[in-house]
Amino acid sequence: NAGVTQTPKFQVLKTGQSMTLQCAQDMNHNSMYWYRQDPGMGLRLIYYSASEGTTDKGEVPNGYNVSRLNKREFSLRLESAAPSQTSVYFCASTPGLWETQYFGPGTRLLVL
Amino acid sequence: AQTVTQSQPEMSVQEAETVTLSCTYDTSESDYYLFWYKQPPSRQMILVIRQEAYKQQNATENRFSVNFQKAAKSFSLKISDSQLGDAAMYFCAYRSGGGKLIFGQGTELSVKP
Numbered sequence: 001n002a003g004v005t006q007t008p009k010f011q012v013l014k015t016g017q018s019m020t021l022q023c024a025q026d027m028n029h030n031s032m033y034w035y036r037q038d039p040g041m042g043l044r045l046i047y048y049s050a051s052e053g054t055t056d057k058g059e060v061p062n063g064y065n066v067s068r069l070n071k072r073e074f075s076l077r078l079e080s081a082a083p084s085q086t087s088v089y090f091c092a093s094t095p096g097l098w099e100t101q102y103f104g105p106g107t108r109l110l111v112l
Numbered sequence: 113a114q115t116v117t118q119s120q121p122e123m124s125v126q127e128a129e130t131v132t133l134s135c136t137y138d139t140s141e142s143d144y145y146l147f148w149y150k151q152p153p154s155r156q157m158i159l160v161i162r163q164e165a166y167k168q169q170n171a172t173e174n175r176f177s178v179n180f181q182k183a184a185k186s187f188s189l190k191i192s193d194s195q196l197g198d199a200a201m202y203f204c205a206y207r208s209g210g211g212k213l214i215f216g217q218g219t220e221l222s223v224k225p
Contacts, residue, residue, distance in 0.1 A: 031211055042116070042203050042215025043157075050211060058212060088155060097211030098145065103157035 002026055004104035006091050012110045013081045021076040021107050023091030031094045032074035033101065034058075034066060036087040043090060049074055050097060081111045114139045116206050118216035125194045126224050132179075133189045133219045135204030144208045146180065146187045151201040151218075160202070163187065191221075199223045 007022045023032065030051050035043035035058075045058030049068040063085060065077045074093075078085060088108050092101040115138045125131035137146070148160040163171045163180050170178050175195075179188045191198055204216040 033211075033213070035213075040217065042205070042217050043213070044215070045212050048212060090157060092157075092213075094211065098207075100147070100159055100162060101207075101213060102159075106155045106157075108155075 004091055004093055004102055006089075006104040006107050008107060009105070010108045010110075012112065013078075014112055015082060017081050018077070018079050019081065020078075021089055021091075021109075022073070023075065023104060024073045025091075025093040025102075026072065027093060027095070027102070028071070029093035029095050029102075030071070031097060032068065033092040033094075034064075034074070034076045035090045035092065036060065036085075037090060037106075038087050046076065046089075078109075081109075083111045085109065086111045114141070114206050114208065114214050116204055116214050116216040118204055118219050120219045121217070122220045122222070124222045124224060125191070125198075127194055127196060129194055130190060130192045131194055131221065133191075133202055133204075133221065135187045135189070135216055137185050137187065137204075137206050139185070139206065139208070141208050144206060146178075147205040147207065147213070148176070148178070148187075148189045149203045149205060149215075150198075151203065152199075157203075161189070194223050196223050196225060 004025045033048040034046040047066040052071045091104040094101045144165045146163045150158045175192045206214045
């Protein structure tokens with residue numbers, strides 16, 4: 001049981017490049033989330049998926065898209081990376097909306 | 113909109129002593145959950161303790177306990193018998209039925225041997 005896994009662990013992009021951050025969970029959880037963490041700040045919600053087939057915007061969705069590929073996987077895509085998207089990205093999952101969220105190890109993204 | 117505020121950017125405690133981290137929140141909802149997460153240098157987010165708003169009894173997990181004051185919208189974390197491994201960033205978080213977590217800015221705790 002690996003819990004929540006994220007790939008890659010670290011990535012460097014040039015401004016304007018695109019990439020997809022991958023997240024998978026093996027706990028049969030219904031809901032999944034993407035957060036970003038900037039220095040001196042707590043985590044902020046980018047997008048979430050309450051259940052398979054649904055996605056909704058969070059607090060800071062601009063510049064991102066998501067796909068809930070199936071119940072296990074929830075990907076985050078940057079179409080045209082900007083330096084302001086330099087951050088640590090966390091994926092999380094939970095069995096239901098009232099349950100505890102379990103976090104992946106994070107992906108550190110540097111946009112030059 | 114809900115907000116979470118941690119007014120102590122940094123705290124320090126002597127090993128084996130007790131420390132309290134503060135958190136206040138603002139909401140108009142009656143049903144919600146509150147959490148404390150620990151983030152060590154590895155960056156992994158680890159759940160420390162959670163509190164359901166409808167429960168009057170304060171949650172306890174081993175050396176960690178909370179002081180939940182619903183009317184005052186206060187949710188502090190007390191760490192007893194502090195250990196070197198407790199050194200980390202601690203985040204207070206709020207969640208309503210929509211499932212979204214709202215985090216405070218964090219408190220960096222250092223433990224002195």
